[in-house]
Amino acid sequence: MLEALSDFTAGLPAWAQWLGIMLISAIPFVESYFGAVIGILVGLHPAVAIVAAIIGNAISMFAFVFAADVARKKVVEGRETAKEPSPRRERLKRMFDRFGVPGVSLLGQTLLPSQITSGAMVSFGASRNAVLLWQCISIVVWGVAFGLLALGGAELLSLR
Structure with missing residues (x-):
């Protein structure tokens, strides 16, 4: 999948490759960290690749947060009944209870x-605004970290 996303981005005109990075970074599991790596490996300036990946991931995350906020308000108002949580959701809830918004975000x-x-x-x-703030911090930290690792690795292997 990452190879296909890399080919997609590399196939765009040079002036539009940063838009491709924003698009692919909005995909869950690609996010800012793999988006930054792909951007650097296709030849974008590292700062452009990292910023585009962060923006794409953040926009997607904002959409999920606002959708979850609306859904929660409907559930709290009694319009819907809650389903039995999945094992993954239960694990995330335990992590949330233990580490709070900053810990789960990072x-x-x-x-x-x-x-x-x-x-x-x-x-x-959790507070919508606290989640947005800490998730943005996390997206930046992960995007910059993976972008710098990709840059160092690409230079070490002379891929750039």
Whole structure:
């Protein structure tokens, strides 16, 4: 899949490759970290690749948070009944109870995409604004970290 996304981005005109990185970074499990890597490997300037990946991931995450917020309000108002949580959701809830919004935001991306963890935290009752803030911090941290790793690796292997 990452090869296909890389081919998609590389196939775009040079002036539009940053838009391709934004698009692919909005995909759960690709996010800012793989988006930044792909952008760097296709030849975008590292700063452009990392910023485009962060923006694409953040836009997608915002959509998930606002959707989860609306769904939670409907559930709280009694319009819907809650389903039995999945084992993954239960694990995320335990992590949320233990580490709070900052911990789940920063560490949660090792388990699930930011879109899913952010939506889940809002559905657990976390403040929408706190989730947005900490998820943005997490997206930036992961995007910059993986972008710098990709840059170092590409230069080490002379791929750039």
